[in-house]
Amino acid sequence: xxTVTQSQPEMSVQEAxxxxxxxxxxxxxxxxxxxxxxxxxxxxxxxxIRQEAYKQQNATExxxxxxxxxxxxxxxxxxxxxxxxxxxxxxxxxxxxxxxALNFGKxxxxxxxx
Amino acid sequence: xxGVSQNPRHKITKRGQNVTFRCDPISEHNRLYWYRQTLGxxxxxxxxxxxxxxxxxxxxxxxxxxxxxxKGSFSTLExxxxxxxxxxxxxxxxxxxxxxxxxxxxxxxxxxxxxx
Numbered sequence: 665x666x667t668v669t670q671s672q673p674e675m676s677v678q679e680a681x682x683x684x685x686x687x688x689x690x691x692x693x694x695x696x697x698x699x700x701x702x703x704x705x706x707x708x709x710x711x712x713i714r715q716e717a718y719k720q721q722n723a724t725e726x727x728x729x730x731x732x733x734x735x736x737x738x739x740x741x742x743x744x745x746x747x748x749x750x751x752x753x754x755x756x757x758x759x760x761x762x763x764x765a766l767n768f769g770k771x772x773x774x775x776x777x778x
Numbered sequence: 779x780x781g782v783s784q785n786p787r788h789k790i791t792k793r794g795q796n797v798t799f800r801c802d803p804i805s806e807h808n809r810l811y812w813y814r815q816t817l818g819x820x821x822x823x824x825x826x827x828x829x830x831x832x833x834x835x836x837x838x839x840x841x842x843x844x845x846x847x848x849k850g851s852f853s854t855l856e857x858x859x860x861x862x863x864x865x866x867x868x869x870x871x872x873x874x875x876x877x878x879x880x881x882x883x884x885x886x887x888x889x890x891x892x893x894x
Binding site for chain 1: 781782790811813818819820821822823833834836871882883885886887888891
Protein backbone atom coordinates (compact mmCIF):
# COMPACT_ATOMS: atom_id res chain seq x y z
CA UNK A 665 0.00 0.00 0.00
CA UNK A 666 1.15 3.48 -0.76
CA THR A 667 1.81 5.66 2.27
CA VAL A 668 2.30 9.37 2.54
CA THR A 669 4.23 10.84 5.47
CA GLN A 670 4.26 14.44 6.59
CA SER A 671 6.72 14.68 9.46
CA GLN A 672 5.94 18.26 10.47
CA PRO A 673 2.65 18.51 12.38
CA GLU A 674 3.04 22.30 12.67
CA MET A 675 5.12 24.96 10.99
CA SER A 676 5.33 28.69 11.51
CA VAL A 677 6.50 31.42 9.14
CA GLN A 678 6.59 35.19 9.25
CA GLU A 679 4.72 37.15 6.66
CA ALA A 680 6.81 37.69 3.49
CA UNK A 681 9.22 34.91 4.43
CA UNK A 682 9.66 31.50 2.80
CA UNK A 683 8.68 28.16 4.30
CA UNK A 684 9.12 24.58 3.13
CA UNK A 685 6.75 21.77 4.04
CA UNK A 686 8.05 18.21 3.80
CA UNK A 687 6.43 15.11 2.39
CA UNK A 688 7.74 11.63 1.69
CA UNK A 689 5.90 8.73 0.17
CA UNK A 690 6.32 5.07 -0.44
CA UNK A 691 5.37 3.37 -3.69
CA UNK A 692 6.46 0.67 -6.09
CA UNK A 693 4.80 2.39 -9.03
CA UNK A 694 6.84 4.21 -11.65
CA UNK A 695 4.02 6.41 -12.88
CA UNK A 696 2.03 8.42 -10.37
CA UNK A 697 0.91 11.87 -9.35
CA UNK A 698 1.62 13.98 -6.31
CA UNK A 699 -0.47 16.83 -4.99
CA UNK A 700 -0.50 19.47 -2.30
CA UNK A 701 -3.92 20.47 -1.02
CA UNK A 702 -4.72 23.37 1.29
CA UNK A 703 -7.55 23.26 3.84
CA UNK A 704 -8.24 26.62 5.54
CA UNK A 705 -10.10 26.48 8.87
CA UNK A 706 -13.73 25.47 8.33
CA UNK A 707 -13.35 25.75 4.58
CA UNK A 708 -13.10 23.32 1.78
CA UNK A 709 -9.94 21.66 0.56
CA UNK A 710 -8.45 23.15 -2.57
CA UNK A 711 -5.63 22.07 -4.84
CA UNK A 712 -2.42 24.07 -4.51
CA ILE A 713 -0.09 22.32 -6.92
CA ARG A 714 0.42 18.97 -8.64
CA GLN A 715 3.32 17.04 -10.11
CA GLU A 716 3.43 14.16 -12.55
CA ALA A 717 6.16 11.70 -11.64
CA TYR A 718 7.33 11.33 -15.23
CA LYS A 719 8.12 15.04 -15.42
CA GLN A 720 11.57 15.96 -14.20
CA GLN A 721 10.80 19.66 -14.02
CA ASN A 722 9.47 20.82 -10.68
CA ALA A 723 5.97 22.29 -10.78
CA THR A 724 5.46 25.97 -9.97
CA GLU A 725 2.27 27.94 -9.36
CA UNK A 726 2.95 31.58 -8.57
CA UNK A 727 4.39 31.67 -5.01
CA UNK A 728 4.14 27.89 -4.63
CA UNK A 729 6.76 25.49 -5.94
CA UNK A 730 7.76 21.92 -5.27
CA UNK A 731 11.03 20.08 -4.94
CA UNK A 732 10.34 16.63 -6.36
CA UNK A 733 13.06 14.07 -5.73
CA UNK A 734 11.81 10.86 -7.32
CA UNK A 735 14.67 8.62 -6.21
CA UNK A 736 14.34 9.81 -2.65
CA UNK A 737 10.53 9.71 -2.85
CA UNK A 738 10.36 13.22 -1.51
CA UNK A 739 7.93 15.97 -2.49
CA UNK A 740 8.31 19.20 -0.56
CA UNK A 741 6.28 22.38 -0.97
CA UNK A 742 7.92 25.79 -0.85
CA UNK A 743 5.79 28.85 -0.20
CA UNK A 744 7.54 32.11 -1.01
CA UNK A 745 6.50 35.57 0.20
CA UNK A 746 4.11 34.01 2.72
CA UNK A 747 0.81 35.79 3.24
CA UNK A 748 -1.65 35.68 6.13
CA UNK A 749 -4.10 33.92 3.86
CA UNK A 750 -1.68 31.01 3.48
CA UNK A 751 -2.46 29.90 7.03
CA UNK A 752 -4.13 26.50 6.74
CA UNK A 753 -3.64 22.77 6.95
CA UNK A 754 -1.58 21.48 4.04
CA UNK A 755 -1.97 17.92 2.89
CA UNK A 756 0.34 16.01 0.63
CA UNK A 757 -1.39 13.37 -1.50
CA UNK A 758 -0.37 10.54 -3.79
CA UNK A 759 -2.29 8.90 -6.59
CA UNK A 760 -1.60 6.31 -9.28
CA UNK A 761 -3.65 5.18 -12.23
CA UNK A 762 -3.44 1.62 -10.93
CA UNK A 763 -5.88 2.71 -8.23
CA UNK A 764 -8.71 5.17 -7.98
CA ALA A 765 -8.16 7.14 -4.83
CA LEU A 766 -5.71 9.67 -3.54
CA ASN A 767 -3.85 8.76 -0.36
CA PHE A 768 -3.30 11.70 1.94
CA GLY A 769 -0.74 12.45 4.62
CA LYS A 770 -1.76 13.59 8.10
CA UNK A 771 -1.18 17.21 7.25
CA UNK A 772 0.96 20.13 8.37
CA UNK A 773 -0.65 23.08 10.10
CA UNK A 774 0.92 26.30 8.83
CA UNK A 775 0.77 29.41 10.98
CA UNK A 776 1.64 32.74 9.39
CA UNK A 777 2.60 35.51 11.80
CA UNK A 778 2.54 39.22 10.98
CA UNK B 779 -19.28 25.60 -11.96
CA UNK B 780 -21.23 25.74 -8.73
CA GLY B 781 -18.84 23.47 -6.89
CA VAL B 782 -19.43 20.28 -4.94
CA SER B 783 -22.35 20.65 -2.56
CA GLN B 784 -22.82 18.58 0.59
CA ASN B 785 -25.81 18.47 2.90
CA PRO B 786 -26.26 18.78 5.75
CA ARG B 787 -23.24 20.77 6.92
CA HIS B 788 -23.61 19.45 10.45
CA LYS B 789 -25.41 16.45 11.89
CA ILE B 790 -25.73 15.52 15.54
CA THR B 791 -27.23 12.14 16.25
CA LYS B 792 -27.56 9.70 19.09
CA ARG B 793 -25.68 6.45 19.08
CA GLY B 794 -27.65 3.75 17.30
CA GLN B 795 -29.51 6.07 14.95
CA ASN B 796 -29.18 6.02 11.18
CA VAL B 797 -27.94 9.04 9.26
CA THR B 798 -27.78 9.88 5.56
CA PHE B 799 -25.62 12.48 3.85
CA ARG B 800 -25.99 13.83 0.35
CA CYS B 801 -23.39 14.99 -2.15
CA ASP B 802 -24.06 16.85 -5.38
CA PRO B 803 -20.91 16.84 -7.52
CA ILE B 804 -20.00 19.31 -10.20
CA SER B 805 -22.44 18.51 -12.98
CA GLU B 806 -20.04 17.29 -15.66
CA HIS B 807 -17.94 15.21 -13.27
CA ASN B 808 -18.51 11.51 -13.68
CA ARG B 809 -16.21 10.44 -10.85
CA LEU B 810 -17.24 10.82 -7.25
CA TYR B 811 -15.39 10.00 -4.03
CA TRP B 812 -16.25 9.84 -0.35
CA TYR B 813 -13.58 10.45 2.27
CA ARG B 814 -13.65 10.57 6.04
CA GLN B 815 -11.51 12.98 8.02
CA THR B 816 -11.03 12.83 11.79
CA LEU B 817 -9.43 15.52 13.88
CA GLY B 818 -5.72 15.83 13.23
CA UNK B 819 -5.74 13.38 10.35
CA UNK B 820 -5.75 13.60 6.62
CA UNK B 821 -8.75 12.43 4.60
CA UNK B 822 -9.16 8.66 4.42
CA UNK B 823 -10.68 7.13 1.32
CA UNK B 824 -14.03 5.40 1.75
CA UNK B 825 -15.48 4.69 -1.68
CA UNK B 826 -15.44 5.69 -5.34
CA UNK B 827 -18.08 5.89 -8.08
CA UNK B 828 -17.64 6.16 -11.81
CA UNK B 829 -21.04 7.28 -13.04
CA UNK B 830 -23.48 5.06 -11.14
CA UNK B 831 -21.06 2.17 -10.62
CA UNK B 832 -19.36 1.81 -7.24
CA UNK B 833 -15.92 0.63 -8.31
CA UNK B 834 -13.96 0.63 -5.11
CA UNK B 835 -14.65 0.42 -1.39
CA UNK B 836 -12.16 0.83 1.41
CA UNK B 837 -11.89 -1.66 4.24
CA UNK B 838 -12.87 1.32 6.40
CA UNK B 839 -16.37 1.01 4.95
CA UNK B 840 -17.94 -1.46 7.33
CA UNK B 841 -21.25 -3.21 6.74
CA UNK B 842 -22.98 -0.33 8.51
CA UNK B 843 -21.98 2.03 5.73
CA UNK B 844 -23.61 2.11 2.32
CA UNK B 845 -23.21 4.52 -0.54
CA UNK B 846 -25.24 4.96 -3.69
CA UNK B 847 -25.19 7.05 -6.80
CA UNK B 848 -28.37 5.89 -8.49
CA LYS B 849 -28.38 7.99 -11.64
CA GLY B 850 -24.74 8.89 -11.82
CA SER B 851 -25.44 12.36 -10.47
CA PHE B 852 -25.84 12.95 -6.72
CA SER B 853 -24.66 10.42 -4.17
CA THR B 854 -25.78 9.44 -0.69
CA LEU B 855 -23.79 7.95 2.16
CA GLU B 856 -25.79 6.18 4.85
CA UNK B 857 -24.48 5.05 8.21
CA UNK B 858 -26.67 2.63 10.11
CA UNK B 859 -26.57 2.11 13.87
CA UNK B 860 -24.11 4.95 14.36
CA UNK B 861 -21.29 4.60 16.87
CA UNK B 862 -19.27 7.30 18.60
CA UNK B 863 -16.29 6.31 16.50
CA UNK B 864 -18.20 7.41 13.41
CA UNK B 865 -17.88 11.04 14.52
CA UNK B 866 -15.87 12.74 11.79
CA UNK B 867 -16.03 15.05 8.82
CA UNK B 868 -17.34 13.26 5.75
CA UNK B 869 -15.96 14.77 2.57
CA UNK B 870 -17.24 14.31 -0.94
CA UNK B 871 -15.09 15.05 -3.97
CA UNK B 872 -15.57 14.81 -7.69
CA UNK B 873 -13.47 15.07 -10.81
CA UNK B 874 -13.93 14.87 -14.54
CA UNK B 875 -12.12 12.79 -17.04
CA UNK B 876 -11.81 9.37 -18.49
CA UNK B 877 -8.42 8.29 -17.40
CA UNK B 878 -5.68 9.59 -15.26
CA UNK B 879 -5.64 11.04 -11.81
CA UNK B 880 -4.07 14.13 -13.27
CA UNK B 881 -7.37 15.97 -13.16
CA UNK B 882 -7.67 17.32 -9.64
CA UNK B 883 -10.28 16.43 -7.07
CA UNK B 884 -12.81 19.14 -6.24
CA UNK B 885 -13.95 18.85 -2.64
CA UNK B 886 -17.16 19.89 -0.97
CA UNK B 887 -17.32 21.61 2.42
CA UNK B 888 -18.06 18.32 4.13
CA UNK B 889 -20.67 17.08 6.57
CA UNK B 890 -19.56 17.08 10.18
CA UNK B 891 -21.12 14.18 12.08
CA UNK B 892 -21.23 14.10 15.85
CA UNK B 893 -22.50 10.93 17.51
CA UNK B 894 -23.46 11.40 21.16
